[in-house]
Amino acid sequence: MDIARDPSALSGNAQPAVAAPVLAQPQEIRRADYRPPAWLVDEVGLDFALDPDATQVRSRLSVRRNPAGDGDHAIRLNGDGLAARSVMVDGVITNDWHMDGADLIVALPGDAHEVSVETQITPSANSQLMGLYASGGMLCTQCEAEGFRRITFFPDRPDVLSTYRVRLTGEKGRFPVLLSNGNCTASGDNGDGTHWAEWHDPWPKPSYLFALVAGDLVARRDSFTTMSGRKVDLAIWVRDGDLDRTDHAMRSLKKSMQWDEEAFGREYDLDLFNIVAVSDFNMGAMENKGLNIFNTRYVLADPETATDADYDAVEGVIGHEYFHNWSGNRVTCRDWFQLSLKEGFTVLRDQLFSQAMGSESVKRIEDVRVLRAAQFPEDSGPLAHPIRPDSYREISNFYTATVYNKGAEVIRMMRTMAGPENFRKGSDLYFDRHDGEAATCEDFVTAMEDGTGLDLSRFRLWYSQAGTPRVEARLEHDGDAAILHLSQTVPATPGQPDKQPMPIPLRLALFDRDSGDHGGEQLVVFDKAGDSFRFPGFAKPPVLSLNRGFSAPVAIERAVPQDELVFLAAHDDDPLARYEAMQSLTVQYLTADGGKAGDGDGRDAIGAAMAAILDDPALDDLMRGELLMLPGEAYLAEQLLVADPGAIHAAREGLKAWLGQRLEDRLVALHARASAVPYGLEAVARGARKLKTQALVLLAAGAPAVAAELAAAQYSAADNMTDRQGALMVLAGLDTPARETFLADFKTRYEGNALVTDKWFSLQAGSLHPQALEHVKHLAQHPDFTMNNPNRVRSLYMAFAVNPQAFHAASGEGYRMIADLILALDPINAQTAARFVPPLGRWRRIEPGRSALMRAELERVAAAPNLSRDTAEQVGRSLG
Known part of the structure; x- marks a missing residue:
């Protein structure tokens, strides 16, 4: 296989060098320039x-000079689009203040003061969905990373921790x-048609964790008794009509609380825990304290x-945000360069939680698939950055797969090297110390060492x-020993041309x-540019299962x-390794000759392995469904120095068609067997539903x-959405009259349900239908489409951007569509718009014709x- 070793060397492969437009870039923030805050805010x-x-x-800030600060006699209060209507110091109106750009600078003569500021904001006009904004009649906030400064003037940085009233x-x-x-x-009635409520958070927190919600909501209520015997009242708040869809969320919350006590010894610390569901939201969820x-x-x-995937996502995200109560809230990050301190650690915690709640092996495969689909391309492209970046221009651009998913993998490696029991000792020490x-991040690593x-x-x-x-690996047989030769390289990335070897467990x-057996699993920690490891006791060359x-x-x-590979696909007792063997067998075939399907022997081997998977009685159906999935086109493209998306798509669809024909009878029988399993949330029923869809996918080709x-x-x-959506996904990609019939039925059946309408858009935008691009154009004009709701925008355009055969249309029309979207969306919601830049930013890894078209749209x-x-930052870095 041709695999890119140095992505920076590809810049001349796609097209002649062209001067990129000069973008006006915001100021660069550097980790090396960190200084402690000049003033601390004890109470807000x-x-x-x-x-x-x-x-x-109206804000009242109890401030005091920080002994570790720079001695400044003025406090800088960050703002964004705010105007101060009045400023008071110690209860007296002062004019000794001025604006420095968007920030308010207030002179303070002593070491401790009360600073009060009054502002007025317009939530209904806040389409950026950062700060305080309106959503479907309610008011709500999103303050991470720098949204609090859109509400009131404040030293809006993670290392200023305050209690709030x-x-x-x-x-x-x-x-x-x-x-x-x-x-x-406390709460009460004003007698004039208004009422009030007072809230107190006794735990010091940074401003990014502030939250408020005001609206006409109903709640599912429950309670949880902590391991110390304290009762916590729980409530999940939704709009009227949605209450009957919150039972799974509440169960997930209670399971999260119990698991965190058992696995990490972390107990909840307030009398109340509230969750509010909001329709307009840039992210998945936010862990605001309580x-x-x-x-x-x-x-x-x-x-x-x-x-079923939605059920898993609800459970996983609720777990993630709850786990942040300790890994993010009680211990927060000093500055935004340390973002992976809370996010990487919490992603690992939610992964371990999901493994414990379901199939450990299937969950691990899913996590690896996400890493390869999202983070590996990030690591090999113009947006590559360490999990603890050295600089940024806009912090919202660093909520990335690298910070989250690779960050989780880095901490998982520590757990692998230490073992679960010692890792628990390290995490306990980290929480106790901080x-x-x-x-x-250094604090975390030091606690793990100690x-x-x-x-x-x-x-x-x-x-x-x-x-x-x-990591290059070669297994040599020498007498009665096997010798594993390893070498490693870390490719050059923007700003980091030379790398050192890293410890790799x-x-x-x-x-x-x-016999098909092995003598036990071993762990080697490979930390040099090259090394060899000797394993005695093998009269014959063994088969290596690695990583x-x-x-x-x-x-x-x-x-x-x-x-x-065929042997490992049939015999490996590590589910992830067995999955890897099957994937490698397919990747070798599909990436032969630059993405054109390889020889018939390779195809026959895949067919034989697939048949064995279908017939293996020892496999549970959840795992069988995973093994039947072919590698995605984006992952296949990553295996090539320069990828031709059209060739990859043709090769992959050709293999699917061959498998569908060769295994037709088995697949039809499999579908019939799975269809006889009644609906349920247990593993057997979930596995049957997964198999039904995978059988249809291969048969459709x-x-x-x-x-x-x-x-x-x-x-x-x-009688469930998993079966209905799986069937409609297949029909949406086929040129059959049934396609329109069932798409229309689906839309009518769920009229008024926003989340299911999102599915309706996504199924069409992500389909294998040859006219998918035209379908997206028409859907953009649909009355139910809006640019003001991030879920709806993502349901149509992100589904399209990750649909290789449509996005990479040879005409470049797909690239133009995404560029048009970015330009139209940027003034409305910049954070969402910026997330559509990376698909275009992969132009260096695409064949010359398409590469030129992608770059032109970025320009x-x-x-x-x-x-x-x-x-601007995303585009500038993508053009490089």
Whole structure:
């Protein structure tokens, strides 16, 4: 296989060098320039008079000079689009203040003062969905990373920790529910049609964790008794009509609380825990202390409207945000360069939680698939950065797969090297040492060293070096021993041309070819540019199973004979390694000759392996469904120096068609067997539903008429969304009259349900239908499409951007469509717009014709006036 070793060397492969437009870039923020805050804020008092068109905000900040600060006699209060209506110091109006850009600078003569500021904001006009904004009649906030400065002037940085007292006042009819962080201490009626509520959060927190919600909401209520015997009241708040879809969310919350006590010894610390579901939200969810605000898609679920994947996502995201109560809230990050301190650690915690709640092996495969689909391309492209970046221009652009998913893998490697028990000792030490503090990644690693006894001095390179390490492996047989030769390179990335070897923990097993067994799994930690490891006791050459459990986030480069891959696909007892063998067998075939399908022997081997998977009685159906999935086109493209998306698509669809034809009878029988399993949430029923869809996917390519008939029958008989959506996904990609019939039925059946309407858009935008691009054009004009709701925008355009055969249309029309979207969306919601830049930014890794078209669209975006900071940074870095 041709695998890019140095992405920076590709810049001349795609097209002649062309001068890129010069973008006006925002100021660069550097980690090396960190200084402690000049002033600390011990207590914050906030008074809100809520109105969608004119909310009055009065803040009272109890400030004191920081002994570790720079001695400045003025406090800098960050703002964004605010005007100070009045400024008071110690209860007296002062004029000794001025504006420095968007920030308010107030002179303070002494060491401790009370600073009060009054502002007025317009939530109804806040389309950026950062700060305080309106959503479907309610008011809500999103303050991470820098949204609090859109509400009131404040030293808006993670290392300023304060306790908060909040008073909310609003119309009773419009806002019958008034929520904020912490515990509700008092409430009352003003007698003039308005009412009020006061909230107190006793735990010091940074401003990014502030939250309020005001609206007409109903709650599912429950309680949880902690391990120390304290009762916590739980509530999940939704709009009227959605309450019956919150049972799974509440169960997930209670399971999260129990698991965190058992697995990490972490107990909840307030009397109340609230979750609110919001329709308009840039992210998935937010861990505000005691008041989590969620995108509705990660709260609402029932069998009729949510798939099995949706159920898993609700459980996983609720777990993630709850776990942040300790890994993010009680211990927060000193500055935004340390973002992976809370996000990487919490992603690992939610992954371990999901593994414990379901299938450990399937969950691990899913996590690896996400890493390869999202993070590996990031690591090899113009947006590559370490999990602890050295600089940024717009912090919202660093909420990336690298910070989250690779960050989780880095901490998982520590756990692998230490073992679960010692890792728990290290995490306990970390929480004990830094409770109530704003910590750094270095603090975490040091606690792990002290708690586990590991020497992690070289392991710290994982925090500072970008790029996916490439590990070359070769197994040699010498007498009665097997010798594993390893070498590693870390490719050059922007700003980091030279890399050092990193410690890489590799779990491995050596199988006896005759018995199909191995003598036990071993762990080697490979930390040099090259090294060899000797394993005695093998009279015959063994079969190597390497990087079992995906113990390190690396790319293994190894010429594995086809017969060994077939052996591992049939015999490996590590589910992830078995999955990897099947994937490698397919990748070798599909990437032969630059993405054109390889020889017939390779195809026959895949067919034989697939048949064995279908027939293996030892496999559970959840795992069988995973093994039947072919590698995605984006992952296949990553294996090539320069990829031709059209050739990759043709090769992959050709293999699917061949498999569908060869295995038709088995697949039809499999579909019939799975269809007989009644609906349920247990593993057997979930596995059956997964198999039904995978059988239809292969049949659609090889026997489309058969697939259309089975899919139509599955849709009509479905008593759950998993079966119905799986069938419609297949029908949406086929050129059959049933396609329009069932798409229309789906739309009518769920009229008014926003989350299911999102599915309707996504199914068409992501389909294999040859006219998918034209379908997206028409859907953009549909009355139900809006640019003001991030879920709806993503449902159509992100589904299209990750649909290779449509996005990479040879005409370049797909690229033009995404560039047009970015330009139209940027003034409305810059954070969402910027997330559409990376698909175009992969132009260096695409064949010359398409590459030139992609770059041209980026240049067109770059030339547009008044680009946001978010989009300007992404485009500038993508053009390089």
